[in-house]
Amino acid sequence: MSFAELQAQIRDARAPLRITGHGSKDFYGEALQGEPLSTLALNGVTAYEPSELFISVLAGTPVFDVEALLAQHRQRFAFEPPRFGGKGTLGGMVAAGLSGPARAALGSVRDHLLGAVLINGMGELLSFGGTVMKNVAGFDVSRVLAGSMGQLGLITEVTLKVMPLPAAVTTLRFELDQSAALMAMNRWGGEPLPIEASAWWDGALLLRLAGAGAAVDAAARKLGGDVIPPELAGAFWLGLRDQSDEFFVGAERAVAGGARLWRLSLPSTTPELKLHGEQLIDWGGAQRWVVTPMEPAAMREAAAAVGGHATCFRSLDKSCGAFTPLTPPLATIHQRLKASFDPHGVLNPGRLYPNL
């Protein structure tokens, strides 16, 4: 389907449209509504020059293919987007706004987004941002698309910053309880060490060091711990990133049995949360995954009490709302923003919040 056909379909829509790529994140957010509108015909890289550190890609292009191309040039998406079941398109990656283990150190999808082309609810094809790192011409509309769940427009093309692959990578393992691991992650985060990712689960803290060979070696010597063989370490970080490792497989089983998988986004220094259920911590303590049968209200309270928020990430029952409700002034701005991009409310209505 061409841009013009997509524009016409959206402009003429009188009923909700559900923007879809691979559908690998259909479980995420609020319930799906409307007639599917596929982006898969929008496939291909439109611009890539490694020395310019950006890539422009049409929305329906598989993340996996793009990352393979980047790897050929020893580059990568530093925000490590999850690929659920190995699937996912660039459009879905940006619209969901999810980032992987390196997010705390290297930034999120939004941080790497340089530009986007979208079709708004009036069927207008609009381009914001660009291909350059520094760009303050007008409002940063492309970045608000990250995590917008398709509610502001159908993303047709995105331009993202790409980064060189690190010259050296080493993973260290420390046997630590949760409290000690949280303290270690935060303390080390304040030192000039090349820590790129950290994760704690089941009594072990794993740290990924990445950068110049000499710096990684020096940091590994300073920090101690056990060096994990590269194949094992690579598999661990990949499993964490794509949520296919033991913790998340177990979580999916528990969800099928009626529990919920929560994503808690908190200040990294939040002390150990005494919650019923199993926890995995990454992002240096700033992201905590909890599988629990606990009541949603209690989870939301626990997160709010420490200045964070709780997302009901996977659940058979999302009547509690997928995302933490907004304060009144923010809810008002959300309603008006949605109306400004999509006055008839045809694009992915209700996917972020039921009434949006």
Add this chain to the structure above:
Amino acid sequence: MNAPVDLAARRAAVAAALAPLLPPHALLHQSEQTTPYECDGLTAYRQRPLAVALPETEAQVAAVLKACHRLGVPVVARGAGTGLSGGAMPHELGVTLALAKFNQILSVDPLARTAHVQCGVRNLAISEAAAPLGLYYAPDPSSQIACTIGGNVAENSGGVHCLKYGLTLHNVLRVRGFTAEGEAVEFGSEALDAPGLDLLALVIGSEGMLAVVTEVTVKLVPKPRLARCLMASFDDVRKAGDAVAAIIAAGIIPAGLEMMDKPMTAAVEDFVHAGYDLTAEAILLCESDGTPEEVAEEIGRMEAVLRGSGATDVQVSADEAQRLKFWSGRKNAFPASGRISPDYMCMDSTIPRKHLATILLDIQQMEKKYGLRCANVFHAGDGNLHPLILFDANDPDQLHRCEQFGAEILERSVALGGTVTGEHGVGVEKLNSMCVQFSAAELDQMLQLKAAFDPAGTLNPGKQIPSLSRCAEYGRMHVKRGLLAFSELERF
């Protein structure tokens, strides 16, 4: 519609409405009191406001905003007034909300690596407060001694280290402030993200059009143990431009990568006497920071790339004193230009790195066309240009030619796949150039976006996003970006 506005009556009405809300010394409305606020760093554009409010508490900010909203009076927030695009230029019928008194660092948390600061805290003061903890605030605009964090948020300020450490956007977790209606609001959170749409990303860089920010939570990062700088001379700007691309292509992200052309080098050498190579057509400054091991490795690799790219001379800073000496000229490029010309206009576009040499050569042609000199400093690592067009403002024809020269640089930048402003903002200065970069539908969407935050349109109206009628009057065509770039690339 166009009946002359009785300014005196309006001023009296606004002063009467605000007087009960502020201490007497915090409200200025006599012309000799408001004149110091008539411009920001873009001194060519001046306008006295109806009144200046200098609130001391958030409650006073809210009260002033509520009153102005009720009266339909425009509000222009202002920090240190160092902005270079007129973003804080007053509105003729408006109130300037000067936030300089919000100058407290509320807390610095070494474990969380964050600082809570009021909007009027100076950029450099944050790093100074964090220094004893081995931390600093990364974005370092050249005006960092004076500019405030609130202004940095409004402009999404950068600096010389953005390529590696990011812009304001990448280093701010949360802002607290007020809507146009005077309602308290927070964007972002103490965590790495917040629920709902990423409104923080919109507010940062919105030039005071969407909200008034009073408090900011910034990220602090560990101070690198060591920084060293390479200074390389080139006898050809094209070789220097190619060397920049070659460094990035080698997988290196330098902490800083700056370029000066020959006229600029001459101007700064005369000013700082740093021993710059006056015979070079272009000079590159490349900085590496990190652990001593990392820096040694990276400096070695960068030196090899620079020599391989045809550098005629490469010097490595032996110690901190020499490193600062290398940087002294670059940091003083603006004052040095002020010494060689009665006036200068600083441009601020960004282009893809690979076109650095192309645009320098184009600018040399434009110098002849407009009969004006131009000295160039570039944040080469991120393709951000700062051509300084030299002119004499006392000669109206020179000012006119200077404006045309600047507009042509911006249009050329858009045609090369770039943008009309990299870090200084649109303000009032680049409104016309926005018409070249964006289509009518794109500008209209941005105007609608503003209305979503500020339906009555009282926050800094008329800045950043041109009205469609203004663009129609300007009459320049919107240049479709990317039309020329990369058409040769294969697709998969």
